[in-house]
Amino acid sequence: MGRITWLRLLSPLLLLILWEAVARLLGSRMLPPASAVFQALGREILAGTLPRDLAITLGRVAAAFALSMVLGSALGLAMGRWRAVDQFFESWLTILLNVPAVVLIVLLYIWFGLNEPAAIASVALNKLPATAVTIREGRRAIDRDLSDMAESFRMTRWRTLRHVVLPQLSPYLFAAARNGLSLIWKIVLVVELLGRSSGVGFRIQVYFQLFDVTSLLAYTLAFILVMQGFEWSVMQPLERRANRWRR
Amino acid sequence: MLSVRIRTKRFAQRDVLGPLDFTLGAGEILAIVGPSGCGKSTLLRIVGGLDPDFDGRLTWSDGKTPRIGTVFQTPRLLPWRTVRQNLDLVTPGRDGGDALLRRLDLWPVRDAFAATLSVGMARRLAIARAFAIEPELVLLDEPFVSLDEAMAVQARQVLLDAWRYRPLSALLVTHDLVEAAALADRILLLSGSPARPIRTLVVPPERRRAGGDIAAGLAAEIRQALGDHFREGA
Numbered sequence: 001m002g003r004i005t006w007l008r009l010l011s012p013l014l015l016l017i018l019w020e021a022v023a024r025l026l027g028s029r030m031l032p033p034a035s036a037v038f039q040a041l042g043r044e045i046l047a048g049t050l051p052r053d054l055a056i057t058l059g060r061v062a063a064a065f066a067l068s069m070v071l072g073s074a075l076g077l078a079m080g081r082w083r084a085v086d087q088f089f090e091s092w093l094t095i096l097l098n099v100p101a102v103v104l105i106v107l108l109y110i111w112f113g114l115n116e117p118a119a120i121a122s123v124a125l126n127k128l129p130a131t132a133v134t135i136r137e138g139r140r141a142i143d144r145d146l147s148d149m150a151e152s153f154r155m156t157r158w159r160t161l162r163h164v165v166l167p168q169l170s171p172y173l174f175a176a177a178r179n180g181l182s183l184i185w186k187i188v189l190v191v192e193l194l195g196r197s198s199g200v201g202f203r204i205q206v207y208f209q210l211f212d213v214t215s216l217l218a219y220t221l222a223f224i225l226v227m228q229g230f231e232w233s234v235m236q237p238l239e240r241r242a243n244r245w246r247r
Numbered sequence: 248m249l250s251v252r253i254r255t256k257r258f259a260q261r262d263v264l265g266p267l268d269f270t271l272g273a274g275e276i277l278a279i280v281g282p283s284g285c286g287k288s289t290l291l292r293i294v295g296g297l298d299p300d301f302d303g304r305l306t307w308s309d310g311k312t313p314r315i316g317t318v319f320q321t322p323r324l325l326p327w328r329t330v331r332q333n334l335d336l337v338t339p340g341r342d343g344g345d346a347l348l349r350r351l352d353l354w355p356v357r358d359a360f361a362a363t364l365s366v367g368m369a370r371r372l373a374i375a376r377a378f379a380i381e382p383e384l385v386l387l388d389e390p391f392v393s394l395d396e397a398m399a400v401q402a403r404q405v406l407l408d409a410w411r412y413r414p415l416s417a418l419l420v421t422h423d424l425v426e427a428a429a430l431a432d433r434i435l436l437l438s439g440s441p442a443r444p445i446r447t448l449v450v451p452p453e454r455r456r457a458g459g460d461i462a463a464g465l466a467a468e469i470r471q472a473l474g475d476h477f478r479e480g481a
Contacts, residue, residue, distance in 0.1 A: 151297060
């Protein structure tokens, strides 16, 4: 607390002031001042369009996030546990990791049509390999001595998973979740921009065509705020809880 | 209760154990003494069912594996769980844990995370855990090292109390002949590479679990009788 907290508050404030000053100085339509963007933000919220778009996008983010975390973790655990599984899926992961996100999105839209499942699947597929790789590392780092202990005391599978394995995996799960969210946010917008007629990405495209930089920035700002809010209200408390035992 | 017959146990093409052949009676405390690194821990892993990859067989007298409580060479606690949770997680539906925590001076820290325990406390908790499951057999791998003498006495007493209270067999691995003489009914001396039994000694009934001086005297006699054949490793 104290100085560090102040610095944290001060730095975004300074950025806002700088933005306002530069924008006023230039007086260009291409860079509206911060105050105008906040006004637009308020207007869009009151009109109900921004909350609706944001909710739709958030729903897609949540679905793609859950899908990629569950499947990616399961795959990563299996790959970390069994060498054969690891060797089998290694090349699949390499391919998935190296296909550009946009190619994957376009391909799924072509194959499965411009619909919701294709949109969510393409986002999840983009994130899945990174999750699997992270969790695989976590599984490999599991302490054998503790697993032996659990086995010798005949702890049930579920108890072992919950009390022995998951606490050791939690740093890896948090890392995967963090990276995952920031990546998924970005890809969901591209997916919406390319093939959906709702959500923040769709709205961005509309404002792009209208050259409405003010509204574009208002949406972006709303996005950043929601994202940071999630980090503060969900991720950080969860992580603090998981790390309580560390001295 | 158990007969152990191991022809060989190898790690990476190297024989580490065997041939080895011994029995453990019901209610018997058998000490296995040998220099460090001679394969004693491997032997305990085999008996505990953690290492099925050996040439030989374990035969349990009543046909099924008994409930086994193990004190490993390192405490192997769950650092992210409290002292009490570390006991409760291995003993669903039993509540003898409180008494053990009190006996081993862990009661005041029962709600602390195991990560915060000192080395000695962690060891005591590992001992409490092995006895909390009301084992029929305990496997003890150097359980009393790094405890100060007063605590070691207390911890040995936990073993003896449990043994008096209920039929309990124990395999005690140690490099300390005095400790073996103080606790065991029989002492199996291992030596060599791969480790083989070089002598089995029966502690005379009237001198069993007699504590301090008698055990030290017994250990001295054994050492003398063995001469150069046996040297304790640290």
